[in-house]
Amino acid sequence: MPLLLGEPEALGYGEMQRQIGQIIHGEPWETWYVPKALARTGAWIEEEVLDEDSFIKPWMVDIADDHYALDITRARTVLDWKPKRSLRETLPKMIEALKADPVGWYRVNKLNVSTVAGREEATGGSGMHDAHGKKAMQEHMARMAKMRLHMLWVHLLVIALGVWLLTSPFQLALFNPEIAGNVARDVTQERGLWAPELRNAITGWNEIACGLLLILFGSLALKPKFNWAQWGTTVVGLWLLFAPLFFWTPSAAAYANDTIIGALAIAFSVLVPMMPGMSHEGMMDESEIPPGWTYSPSSWLQRLPIIALGLFGFFIARYLAAYQLGHIGHVWEPFFSGGGTKNGTEFIITSDVSRAWPIADAGLGATSYMIEVLMGAMGSSKRWRTMPWMVTFFFILVVPLGGVSIFFIIIQPIMIGTYCTLCLIAAFAMLVMIPLTVDEVVAMGQYMLRSHRAGRPLIRTFLQGGPDAGGKPDDRASLDEPLRKQAEAAVWGVTLPWTLIASSVLGAWLMFSRLVFGAEGAVADSDHLVGAMIITVAVIAMAEVARPLRFLNVLLGLWLIATPWMLSGATAGAAWNDVICGLLVIALSLPRGTRSNERYGSWDRYVF
Template sequence: MAKRKDTVIVTGSTGFIGSALVNSFADRFALVGLDRAATRQPPPAAECVCIDLTSEDVVAAGLARVRTAYGARLASVIHLAAYFDLTGERNPLYEEITVGGTEKLLRALKQFEVEQFVFMSSMLAHKGGRPGDIIDEDWPLESNLPYRTSKIETERLIHEQHGAIPVVYARPAGVYDDLGRNAFLANQIARIYEEDPTGHVYPGDLRTGQSFLHLEDLTDAVARLIDRRKKLPTELALLLGEPEVMGYGELQAEIGRLIRGENWETREVPKALAKAGAWVQQDVLGEESFVRPWMVDIADDHYAIDISRARNVLGWQPRHSLRETLPRIVDALKADPAGWYRANKLDAAKVAGSGTKAREKDKAFEAKHDKMKPGHMAEMAGMGKQMLWAHFLVITLGVWLLTSPLQFALFDPAAAGTVRDVTQERGLWEPVLRNALTGWSDIVSGLLLMLFGGLALSPRFSWAQWGTTIAGLWLLFAPLFFWTPSAAATMNDTIVGALAIAFSVLVPMMPGMSHEGMMDESTVPPGWTYSPSSWLQRLPIIALGFFGFSSPAISLPTSSAMWVLSGSRSSPAETAGTARNSSSHPTFLEPGQSLMPGLAPWPI
């Protein structure tokens, strides 16, 4: 019969440290994860029992479930669950969760045979030293911050109420792993990576620093605590961390060298200036600044620790060091900046699209499309053949435009009308001349449309489509340029110009569209296998939309309104406020007078 595994409870089992402990102990203990009800679950190696440390009844019910499933003997309870925030402000949750929750948990555990209770306190419960000081377990504690106060008060409560349960006050240094995953360390690295100006200043002695502790070394220390639980004193305080401490200035320089390959200068600044800068960022500019005033206040605290006790009672010492791990942390950042930022709960949008993985993705994209390009180009050529009708239609438009001056009698002096007096008053060219110029413009434009339409039939002359577009644009504006007297010629040029543009670059594929641009996944619409339009196509539409949105309503003179409403062949300037009330007799209107009852003229 297999020996039953010892039962170990881990509170806060879904967190950074809790998950690592569960994964590390998976094959050695029967694990129970006590955590609040949440979407996250502890690793599969632990049974999840949901509790709420602020409710004594819920804690008791959760432990009753543990008693039923695992019995009354518990090898160890690793108590990680606690409250922490970066504000530095007093918060009732420190008292409710960290202190009060521990009290409720201890009270419920009195119904068990508990061989060990490990409270995960903090190295920061000790008063900060100065460069040269070495802190041991007998160093004074200091409760000058809410987080520190909660740890110190909880240690005091456990001391008073643990009864027959052996306890360990584990006081680890700042925990990190190969991705960083330490809020203070990660933000320090990110400021240098982003070349943030605030990364060049420090509101304290650059020689000060603090001990760190790799996550694997912490799990090793906790495993040793459990293994040696029956040999340890009934009450034990234990500092855990790396003996070597890199001063802030040295750490900055090393991070800068690893990231930038050059020296990173850091200067000391007055605390008042640092607090003012943090206040401006947080409260004036509304930025989510990591640096808070309380961090400035403790910038001179130095935490170099003596781990002799851990060596003696556990035979433990760290196998990692921050100095040796920094290159791996920075390599991970460079390889995948966005992933590293997400792992460290930073804003990944700041580094999106950068890093080794992003470059590898680009190379894979290029290789993929190089492979697809021959088939895609053949498909594009086939599409081009299917759209040849559009170019034949452009040729047809050119033929029509070539003959239209005869259809509209643009070369017939009698068709110019009887508006010469107004023409002279306004200083315009003679109507006969303007009609003739319009006619010659149509003839030349028709020939160009035929030429460019014919050339566009061959893939070698795809640029000819742009020639058709230019001719179409000219047709749109030619009647305005010549002040064409013929309304029919104006309408004809407008329609033919618009159709020429549509059947040159809008209906058929626009010339110059690249394979890479069409296959760029970021621009392919849902349901498509390629991007049907490039930015070259979209920009004119965007520009026209912006122009239409931003330009004020266009006002025409009263004479223009009368010209439009009357249907006269004469231009606005020539009608000069006249409108026909019969087929042959003009009637002159005063400015602002309407042609029809109840219909106001356009504004002047």
């Protein structure tokens, strides 16, 4: 005789979801309803196309609104049985247990812990108020005082840099009116600048003023109560990086001198010594790997490729800036021709687009690269939580400004009519830096969110950093590992799915397809621009935390399909080429592609 055992009151999926939302968020949780066909299609795409191990399966959609009320009359009569608990009464207790310990709750219920790791409220620093915490703080402060004594040499070196800079104008003959060369005079006439002799003199007086300031700030920084003076040295160093560009310095030696002294001043003020203003609780916390992550995105092995690419870009941009400033009379260009007697590179960096900038735009790029190098070298493998402000500005330098720089290089043949080999190489270096950078920004953003949920002051945490409960030391990324393992660690979080590689190849083909199919006008320019954008999106999406960005290429693929009928200048071959490339780009952008075994805490849900 069959017996039905269960709860006679059926709590529907909709009602249960509303109750869960109310308990978790403390307010009504809005639910969006979609047609079953759309929900079934979405579940299929998530599982079959995006390769996600989703809980919701297509067949579940069909039974989502079924009603499972049980008649337990026979069990009551025969066994005198009735349920001791109900889901409606027990649900609040279940959710409270989830909120109290998300990681433990997920682990006990055999769910993916990485989806909630790092979302629990941080409790770091609370132990500072007991006796053990006070003793630990005292020991930490004693170590900091001892470290400061050992680092006094950096401030003495800053003073020495000031003395060097103070005497440089006389050694470089910046006050000698005969020092400016003929090339510098040509630039003066082309740009309508002040006389080279005057610009040299202004550069000299600027070096004297900056030298005095470095001596002043270096002397003040010797005293602990004047540790703010390190920031004064940093400001002077930044100004020295920009000053030769603002003054259009005719002296190549002065330009190199100011760049080197400026970079060293920054390095010996906030890079080599401890940066002033950091949270002591944050420094005492030894955790390097964010909660739920499998590696530290701020480790030295992760940052070394970015620093190397930044230096590579700096040397290229400084070489181009030397031509713009009139320090050299010719720039190497192996492939492309320009107008008149100039090659492609010379034609581009002296074009109207370049002249629109009030300073040498290549020099501005060189300064940006140098700042990226310095910021890339700042901090420890914990800087995603000890220096959130620095990670943010580093991201701004590398990603948005890098994207703008890449875009301007992309449009060179459209607006100017030729290419610049060195510009293309520098743009590629900048593009590769972006996927290597975004994981650190994600870790920093997760930390800021956890700190906000824990009730820490948002601005102070952003500027000073802090501890983070749930993190752990990093025993994977070591410079003592074999070279092969170091190379692998340098690109953790970045994979090369064949779909994204193929998208990049299609983008490159589009950039040069006009030469094959004879496209002209708007269609040819569109193919070049869209091809470069496809490459950019595909390369950035190689970072697993940025993998969803590949869907932007779906929009670009749709544009390619519509291009032959919307723009002029397409031949029959070019039209078919755009349609086929558009369809291929769309197809290649749907699958997620290869994913590594690395995990990114609560961000794992966005790696689809």
